[in-house]
Amino acid sequence: MNVGLVIVIAIILGAVAGGTIVVMIARATRDSDAALQAAAWELPAGVAELLESIEFPAIIVDTSIKVVAASPAAVQFGLVSQERLAVAELVALVEDLRRSPEPMTRELEIPRGPYGEATSSIEARASQFGVRYTLLLVADRTEFRRLEEVRRDFVANISHELKTPIGAISLLAEALTEAADDPDMVRHFADR
Template sequence: MAMDSAWLVAAALAFGILVGAGVFGVILVAVRRGHRAIQVTSTAVPDGVDQVIEALESAGVVIDPSNNVVKASPGAMAFGLVWNQALVHPELVALVDKVRRTGDPITEELHVSRGPFGDAAIYLFVRVARLGSRYILLLAEDRTESYRLEEVRRDFVANISHELKTPIGAISLLAEALETASDEPDQVTRFAKRLTKESERLGHITQEIIELSRLQAADALTRAEPVDVDQLVAVAVDQNRVVADARKITLVSGGDKGAEVYGDETLLVTALHNLIANAIQYSPDGSRVGIGVTQTDGIVEIAVTDQGVGIPEDELDRVFERFFRSDPARSRNTGGTGLGLSIVKHVVQNHGGDIRVWSQTGKGSTFTIRLPEAASASGAALGA
């Protein structure tokens, strides 16, 4: 009887252990499934990705399986790629969906708007790839400036071809006309004068192209020294006096005296000459062009103000581009090449300064060269 009781107790203990083990196993499986469920529903990105996204200068975005943005870099926000925790552009969403389906990374260039409501367009170099098993990583670089520079380069090549073709074609035609009019002295004289004018124009364009190329070189200022601004203004005004007098345009100079800047006097005279010539070119006969000098807080400003036709607001950012003309027909009639203001910009930049423009259509324009005083600039390295 005792043996039977002991056996029953042992059996009961064994059964209890088995039941306990089973319950523990069930609990363990449930816990593991719970961990997996938490991992599936968690919005946390993999370790270290947060810090990488925050450090990116370009755009970086992490997208979850529901296409919600769980992390975006400051660059992505600045480009307007993310709004209300979602990607703004359908093109980007399509790339994300494709990567999620195929698992293969994608690289593309896209042309999209900046932000959900913006009119400005940006060019993006985009790469999309998986990030772990759940997330998609989208990286984008802004290539807008590269596209703009490429467009400027194409315009430059097209414009220079056109500008050179016009006088070269005219010279060729005039040479033929001279040959056929050899027995008519009056015609020969007329054609010869026009031939001289076109050859001068061709030479002027070529010289300005050479000058612009030299200004873009690293050693543009090989002979920098203190320059008397009063003398600089006097020389530039004198160079334009004959043209101004012919159109009864008054050139008036004034402002602070005794200012000095540090640089190449010949280049600075060329820059100021171009500004004054440009002011005369776009001013009506009998008007006035002012040249004023202001010296404040280590900066010397030379402003050239006209009473001309003015520049439309949407063209103000382009006036310093090579071959850009606000009024192409008038520029060509007066012999303008479209390089003068571009030369001014590069001269001023090489001297450590900048140039600003204010204009109102029908009222006139003011171009202001800003340069460091000689005392401030002499210790600085001046270069392109």
Template sequence: MDGSWALIAVGLVGLLVGAAAALAFRWSERSHAREPEVAKPAVSYDVAALLSALRSTSVLLGPGGEVLRASPDAYATGLVRNGRLTHATLNDLVAATRADGQIRDEHLEVPRSAVPGADRLSFEVRVATMAGGRVLLLADDQTAQRRLEEVRRDFVANVSHELKTPVGAIALLAETAADAADDPELVRRFAGKMQREAVRLSALVQEIIELSRLQAPDNEVGYVDVSVDGVVTEAVDRIRVEAESREITVVVGGTTGLHVLGDHALLVTAVRNLLDNALRYSDNGTRVSVGVRPRDGIAEIAVVDQGPGISSENAGRVFERFFRVDPARSRDTGGTGLGLSIVKHVAQNHGGEVTLWSAPGRGSTFTLRIPLADDSSDGGAPSRDEKAPPTSAGAGGETRDPHPAR
């Protein structure tokens, strides 16, 4: 009897030991499950708020060079990709700062992308170390300012070159005329040439002033209601004498009664420059057409010529300052190379654009597009005359819509 109780006691002790072991095992599992994984260094709320308030593009790097936080501009400009700095020059700058702890300020130019020939971005960069092995990189994008400086430098260089030509010609002609004082015929001929160069110089200076005014940062168009009919009529009147002297017919047609918001004088200058350009590259006895129409809330003024046309290589450059498709012809006709650039800036200042359609041997169509005033209807009024909208005959007598599909 005593042996039976002993066996029962041993069995109970074994059950208790097994239960205790099972409970200990379960408790161990739960304890391991509750242990958090090792997380990456976190950016505190205060630091994140401070970086968000900075105007500069900011990148906060961890001890291993990983990006902990970056402003949206850092991704937009390509400074950060896949959680890392993308440019070796930036990584070198960060490594040097880590090595000695000194704050570094550098001017760097980096490519926008890995594509060969990609545009280069200009940055003023500051790199400084922070606690916990972190590094802060601040970058100010100077690309727009650099481009503006380049444009100004090129503009000054181009203006200097363009002014030298008529000034030098006038000086040479005056010297030649003085040497030929005993020959009245030669004096009259040289005086006529000096007069033409003086007119060209005056036109060049006036257009430089006009273009500078249009490009001034504080330039604002005085928006008033402007009649498109009045703009076209005045612009045509200004070139009528030259057109008649060369027996070039100027035909005006299309929709009347359209109105835009803008500056009447500037819009007249733009249309007149388009007409001047059309006359300059048109042969005597041909025709220049002006067509007006509303389209999707835009007033389109198209000037069509029957000139030699423009190749695709030059079409993208015709609105650049001082660019001439045919420099010799421009010199003969007094062209300054600024007229179409002025048109482009007038259009931009009015919230519009100027477009070009052209093909060698088929003439050119320049279209000035300006937003309509709210009270202008797309239906328009009857045409200025009873004829159809103007067309232009291209090579082989082919007619062409003054508003070609773009």
């Protein structure tokens, strides 16, 4: 056989083998990248089940602020609607968290329902959950705020109501002091 022909055949076989190896490496790299990316986009095992079992509002959103998982309390409270956050203040909190890696807590007044002017007082805490997710925990503080208002009103009312008897006792004490020399007047004021 001709040496030149053997060299050409060897070059062609080498090129085919090299091309096949390059294609196989490229596919393996692409497949492993796809697997890593798919794993990075999935919630860790058990997280959705955990959210289903807790009794307070908790929500996990992705980078597009789409609700990935939420507790039943979050849905009942009206924080989630059609895989979206239904409260603009919570969307703003998530967006602010994206600019800062530190967990954030905010006191918010949110509409109690779609109609009327009633509001609910909530404390919302946002924290990064992995690379792709944000965890929102919400506590309803409406009853606490209402009790604080009742306490404040009670203190204001009781202090106002006590001014009258305290003023009367003060005047009587002054009258007793003035009439200290007259025993009949002291008895008269003491009987009151």
